[in-house]
Amino acid sequence: MSSRSWLKIIAITSFLILSVLPVAYMYVSSFNLSRYTWIFEDVRQQHMFETTMILGLGTALLCILLGVSIAVLLEYTDIPFKSCLSVLVIVSLLIPPYIMGISFLSFIGKNWVTSEIKEPNPEVASMVRRDRGITNSAMNAAALQNTLLNKTAVTMPPVQQKPWYIPYNIDPYNVQWAIVILSLALFPIVFLLTSFALRNIDERMIDAALLLRKPLGAIWRVSLPMVLPQILVGGLIVYIFAISELGVPSVMRVDTTTMEVFNHFTGFFDISQALALTVPLAFSIAVLILAAQLIIGKKPFFTVPSAAEGRVILKLGKAQKALGLGYIFAVIAVSSAMPLGILLYNSGLAVLPALEKAGDSILNSLFLSIFCSTLILVPSFFIAYFYKGVKWMDYLILAPLIAPSAALGIGMIGVWNNGYTAFVYGSFLVLAFGYLARFLPFTIKTLEPFMAQVPASVEESGRLAGASFTKTVSGILAPLLKPGLLTAWLIAFILCMRELDLSVMLTPPGFQTLPNRIFTLYHYGDIRTSSVLSLFLVAIVVVPYIAIVFMSNASKWHTSNSKK
Amino acid sequence: MAYIELKEVSKAFAGKSVVKDVSLEIERSTVTGIMGRSGSGKTTLLRMLSGLETPDYGEITIDGVKVFSSKEKINVAPEKRNVGMVFQEYALWPHMNAGQHIAFVLEAKKIPSKKRPALIKKYLALIRMEGRETSYPGQLSGGEKQRLALARALAQEPRILLLDEPFSSLDKELKEGFREEIKRVRETLETTILYVTHNSEDLEGLADNMARIEKGKIIMQGRL
Numbered sequence: 026m027s028s029r030s031w032l033k034i035i036a037i038t039s040f041l042i043l044s045v046l047p048v049a050y051m052y053v054s055s056f057n058l059s060r061y062t063w064i065f066e067d068v069r070q071q072h073m074f075e076t077t078m079i080l081g082l083g084t085a086l087l088c089i090l091l092g093v094s095i096a097v098l099l100e101y102t103d104i105p106f107k108s109c110l111s112v113l114v115i116v117s118l119l120i121p122p123y124i125m126g127i128s129f130l131s132f133i134g135k136n137w138v139t140s141e142i143k144e145p146n147p148e149v150a151s152m153v154r155r156d157r158g159i160t161n162s163a164m165n166a167a168a169l170q171n172t173l174l175n176k177t178a179v180t181m182p183p184v185q186q187k188p189w190y191i192p193y194n195i196d197p198y199n200v201q202w203a204i205v206i207l208s209l210a211l212f213p214i215v216f217l218l219t220s221f222a223l224r225n226i227d228e229r230m231i232d233a234a235l236l237l238r239k240p241l242g243a244i245w246r247v248s249l250p251m252v253l254p255q256i257l258v259g260g261l262i263v264y265i266f267a268i269s270e271l272g273v274p275s276v277m278r279v280d281t282t283t284m285e286v287f288n289h290f291t292g293f294f295d296i297s298q299a300l301a302l303t304v305p306l307a308f309s310i311a312v313l314i315l316a317a318q319l320i321i322g323k324k325p326f327f328t329v330p331s332a333a334e335g336r337v338i339l340k341l342g343k344a345q346k347a348l349g350l351g352y353i354f355a356v357i358a359v360s361s362a363m364p365l366g367i368l369l370y371n372s373g374l375a376v377l378p379a380l381e382k383a384g385d386s387i388l389n390s391l392f393l394s395i396f397c398s399t400l401i402l403v404p405s406f407f408i409a410y411f412y413k414g415v416k417w418m419d420y421l422i423l424a425p426l427i428a429p430s431a432a433l434g435i436g437m438i439g440v441w442n443n444g445y446t447a448f449v450y451g452s453f454l455v456l457a458f459g460y461l462a463r464f465l466p467f468t469i470k471t472l473e474p475f476m477a478q479v480p481a482s483v484e485e486s487g488r489l490a491g492a493s494f495t496k497t498v499s500g501i502l503a504p505l506l507k508p509g510l511l512t513a514w515l516i517a518f519i520l521c522m523r524e525l526d527l528s529v530m531l532t533p534p535g536f537q538t539l540p541n542r543i544f545t546l547y548h549y550g551d552i553r554t555s556s557v558l559s560l561f562l563v564a565i566v567v568v569p570y571i572a573i574v575f576m577s578n579a580s581k582w583h584t585s586n587s588k589k
Numbered sequence: 590m591a592y593i594e595l596k597e598v599s600k601a602f603a604g605k606s607v608v609k610d611v612s613l614e615i616e617r618s619t620v621t622g623i624m625g626r627s628g629s630g631k632t633t634l635l636r637m638l639s640g641l642e643t644p645d646y647g648e649i650t651i652d653g654v655k656v657f658s659s660k661e662k663i664n665v666a667p668e669k670r671n672v673g674m675v676f677q678e679y680a681l682w683p684h685m686n687a688g689q690h691i692a693f694v695l696e697a698k699k700i701p702s703k704k705r706p707a708l709i710k711k712y713l714a715l716i717r718m719e720g721r722e723t724s725y726p727g728q729l730s731g732g733e734k735q736r737l738a739l740a741r742a743l744a745q746e747p748r749i750l751l752l753d754e755p756f757s758s759l760d761k762e763l764k765e766g767f768r769e770e771i772k773r774v775r776e777t778l779e780t781t782i783l784y785v786t787h788n789s790e791d792l793e794g795l796a797d798n799m800a801r802i803e804k805g806k807i808i809m810q811g812r813l
Contacts (some may be wrong), residue, residue, distance in 0.1 A: 229680035232641050235667050237697040237745065246693065250684045283603055 029494040036407035043404070044425040044462040047436030051300055054439065060301035070285070074305050076200050077281040080207070081268040081309070083200070085260040087208035092250070093256055100223040101338045104349045104570055111220070112554065114353065117360035118213035121523040121540055123272025125204045125561045128364035131275065131371055133195050134188045145290070166412050198278040206277065207267050209360040214266075215259030222252035228336055240339040247516025248338075254321040261317050262467075268306055269430040271526045272544060281390055281539055282306055283526075286431040296435055303432035311427045318419070362396060365563065371556035379557035383542045390522060390539035393453060397460040398517035402510055404461075405468040409476045422466050432532030433462055454537045455499040459527045464520050468513040475509025522566050537563075590653065592617035592781055593749065595639070598647030600633055607633050608644070609805040617652075620775055620782045622796035622813075624789060630805040631785040632677070635751045638783070639674050640667030652748060668697070673780075677754040679738040681726040685780045687713065687737050688722030694744040710745070716770065717739045717779075725787065732763040736770065743774060750774070752784035768795055781801030 064070045065566070095114055099107050216584050226248060234243035249256075274281045282302055341349060372379075380387075409500040412418035428436070437459045442450040483505065484497055492500060504509070525540040532541055539562050546555040597645070600608040608630040615621050625631040636642035638649060640656065643664060649657040651672075656665040685693065691709045700708065715717055716736040719774035726734055735755070742750055758766045772795065775782055786792065792799050792813060800810035 227678070227680060228681055229676040229678065232636075232639075233674070233680040233682070233741070234693075235641060235678060236639060236672060237694055238668055239666070242697075247682055251682065253684070522779075 027494065032407055032494075033411045036404050036411060039404045039420075040408055040465060043458055045421070047440045047462060048425060048428040048433055049436075049472075051432070051436035051439045054302075055297040055300050057297050057301070061304065062296075063299060064305065066263070070282070072304070073280050073282045073285055076279060077268050077283065077306065078309065078361075079200055079201055080270075080274070080281060081264045081281065083265040084205040084207040084211065085264040086210040088263045090258050091208060091212040091257060091356060092217075092259060093219050095212075095356065096216050096219035096223060097249075098349050098353060098568070100220055101240075101248070101336070102341050102349065103337045103339075104341060104353075106350075110353055110357070113357050114216055115213045115570075116357070117210055117364075118217075118565070119519060119523075119570060120210060120361065120364055120561075120563050121271060121272065121525065122207050122210035122229050123276050123525060123540075123544060124368070124562070125210045125360070125364045126203075126273045126276035127440055127552075127555070127559070128367040129196060129206055130204075131196060131361060131367045131552070132188075133191050141400055149391060152279055172184060173377050192297075200279050203273050203277040203279045207270060207273050208263075209356075210273075211263045211266055212356075212360070214262050215256060215427065218255040218259040219252055222255035223248060228250055231336070231338060244338060254317075257317050257320055261313055263507070264313060265310055265426055265429075268309070269526055271430070271529065272540075276547075282424075283429060283431055286429070289531070290431070290435060296439070299435055300432060303429050303435075306429045307427045307432065310429070311369060314427065318423075348579050365560070368556045368559050368563075370559060371552050373553050375553050375557055379554045379561075382387050382554050383539070383546070383558050386537050386539045386542040386558070389453070390562075391565065392579050393460070393520035393538065394455060394518050397457050397464075397521045398514050399515045401461050401465060401468050402514060403466060405472055406503075406506070406510070409469050409472040410498075413473070413476055422469050425462060426466050430463065430526035431530065434459065434527050437462065437527075437531055451533055453533060455531050455533055456536070456538065459531050460517075460521050460524060463524070463527060464517050467520065469518050471513045471516055472506070472509050501563045511573055515569060518569060519566050522562065591615060592652055593692075593783075594648075594650040595634075595638070595647040595652075598634075598637060598644045598649060600630075600637060600642065600644050607805050608637070611647075611802075611805070611807050613800060613807060613810065615781065615783065618775070618779045619797045619798065620771070620784070620795055621798040623783065623785045623800045623802055624787065624792060624794040625785070625802035626787055629802045631802050632753055634802065635674070635753055635785055636781065637753055638749070639672045640665060640670050645803055671745065671747050672749045672751060673742030673745045674751040675735070675738045675742050675755055677757060679726075679734045681734060681738060682739075682787060683726055686723050686725050687718065687729070690737060690741045691744045694741055698745065712740045715743065715774075731759065732766060735759065735763075739767075739770060740772070740774045743778065743780075746778075747780065750780045750782045752782065754786060756785055756786060756788065764791075771795060780784065 064074075088201060098104055098113075099111055104110075133425040201259050210280065230251070231243060231248060237243075238246065268281070269283060270281075271283055271287055273279075274284050282305070286299045286302045289295045289302065408418075408422070425433070437455060440446070441458065449458065481501065523540060523543055524538070526540045528541045531543065532538065537545075539558060543555045543558045543562065546558070593613070593615040595613040597610045597612055598608060599606065599610055611630075611634060616716055623631050633642060635646045637657070644657060644659065646659045647657070648655060648659070655661065655663050657663060682690065682693075688709050691712050692705055694703075695705045695708055697704060710719070713721060715736065717737055718733060718736055718740070721729070721733070723726055724733075726737070729737060755767060755771075758765060771782065771784075774780060784791075784796075792810065796813050798810070798812050800807050802808070
């Protein structure tokens with residue numbers, strides 16, 4: 026067999042083993058019909074499922090509203106500081122959502138409503154509440170009287186009072202605020218996809234509309250429908266992240282199905298029930314993926330970012346410019362500046378003590394993220410290459426996304442916590458495999474449009490010149506796809522660095538990741554250290570992002586100069 | 590008085606002059622071919638006439654009404670000039686089918702929705718694409734795409750029809766077909782037509798007048 030055939034087999038096999046097997050194995054091996062019927066009979070489960078759906082759909086809709094409006098303002102109008110704003114808008118994507126939640130609670134003076142009581146450990150509290158059938162509001166009322174949960178409480182540092190800048194009482198512990206926090210963290214996904222897609226529209230199509238309609242009408246009726254697939258994909262990705270999210274619902278005390286899965290798993294180690302709980306979530310994702318596929322058709326999920334800036338279609342007056350700038354600045358202030366400022370304030374700049382406490386977690390996360398984001402490029406590259414335009418593969422690539430993180434985590438344990446593979450479960454490899462499984466669909470889909478831009482003749486000419494397949498790949502394809510590979514690496518690195526949902530389930534002994542450590546420290550009340558570490562996390566994610574943006578701009582500059 | 594009049598129109602991009610002091614007069618219901626090499630400024634000229642590009646200097650008058658004047662600071666928006674254009678590569682909207690393309694124009698013209706289906710049929714029949722209302726651009730052949738782009742422009746009932754390199758991506762047979770199509774349009778609708786091309790053969794048998802543009806300047810114009 027040729028090296029080409031071998032590579033093709035290895036690529037698809039590694040994808041199947043890493044991404045598909047864990048979930049498929051667990052769902053099949055722990056299938057128990059009574060567990061499924063119980064979900065449909067239990068009112069509390071239905072309520073939590075509804076809350077999760079509201080969280081997912083609400084976040085997706087708000088992200089679409091924020092992402093699309095900012096993309097249109099920055100791509101199609103003559104608003105000033107476009108380049109600078111385009112970078113600043115994305116910063117919030119680099120801040121893990123739960124860190125944003127923590128900052129927000131600090132900003133409004135967390136717990137000032139229940140300032141005299143002890144803070145319960147949310148995980149324990151959740152289990153107690155479920156066992157006793159106590160609802161969120163009932164718990165809050167009881168907690169005010171300090172009559173409940175004292176036995177399970179963890180002592181917190183002195184709780185902040187209501188700050189002077191908060192004019193009236195805010196109850197942040199509800200699904201609406203969770204939607205706001207998650208949207209502020211995730212809207213850049215929709216912004217980026219919409220922005221790239223708007224740049225890639227053939228200008229003449231917009232001109233044809235401008236001959237008939239006012240600019241706003243042309244944007245509304247022609248440009249936006251043309252980028253609808255990218256907007257929908259953005260909303261879909263946000264939905265998947267939102268319903269898989271463990272951190273924000275936990276911080277904002279919103280009972281979601283994902284939290285319930287986690288509780289069943291960690292509290293009772295009831296794998297079968299935990300998995301059954303993920304099925305309705307998986308079904309909802311599957312429905313949305315299928316709907317998106319039907320609407321998108323053969324169009325690529327992602328588009329290759331265009332070097333050119335968007336064309337000015339809509340010229341704004343002075344007042345409109347001020348309004349537009351005010352809107353974008355307000356979003357940046359709330360989504361990036363506020364959380365970073367709060368973290369900085371809360372940190373007390375206690376860097377050294379934080380490093381002493383959690384230096385190992387920083388190194389663990391750095392090592393793991395670099396390792397995974399580099400390794401993930403290999404299967405991503407070959408799957409995107411070998412299965413370019415293969416329809417059934419499109420569905421297979423998206424299949425692992427159907428399983429929420431919690432289901433994947435349980436699946437990973439089921440597959441890798443066995444006799445021969447126990448060494449994987451007992452080491453960082455289980456986390457690495459988990460990250461690969463979770464993020465492979467994203468990196469493959471990122472590489473696909475870059476791959477589509479390389480004509481087959483480029484590779485064929487190399488082969489006709491006598492180069493072997495491996496030589497053609499390493500000497501021609503890989504260098505041509507450098508921008509795509511760099512983008513995929515960066516996306517994988519960011520996703521790995523900020524990953525929490527899988528990490529809390531898979532953390533092996535002695536290898537805690539940074540997001541996991543931050544989350545744990547926060548829940549045990551060490552706000553100062555968790556703030557310092559959060560800033561470290563943001564810095565680690567931002568640095569390669571800026572470096573790659575800088576390198577990419579430098580290469581564009583170089584290309585445009587050489588053309589002259 | 591000329592139907593279309595351009596007076597000393599100039600345009601520069603990033604300091605580089607693309608159209609320089611162009612003056613041109615075009616009579617009503619005539620077909621004018623503007624010939625020039627690529628980069629000579631011919632497409633920019635069409636875009637300035639349609640309002641998609643704003644000249645730096647000069648004056649443009651259509652049917653006695655100034656639509657642009659740098660001195661008087663007049664600049665009529667493209668959608669108010671009633672100029673139709675068939676773009677190079679057609680610029681069809683991939684998310685709309687043939688019927689929706691025409692409907693988009695009729696809607697912009699505020700034609701009541703009850704009257705639209707009949708008009709859609711009429712314009713599709715005009716370009717010999719009856720029954721193709723539900724076909725999307727991706728399902729049309731090269732010639733059909735171009736005819737749909739023409740129908741979209743005609744549905745506007747424009748006083749001027751601009752064609753940007755209409756023959757560049759057509760084979761000989763399609764070229765001849767499209768030439769006949771434009772002739773028919775001219776005879777039935779009496780529209781003033783302007784088209785740009787880089788090939789002198791495209792002027793034969795179609796244009797009444799021609800102008801040659803080089804490095805942004807009209808170097809020759811006259812009747813054919």
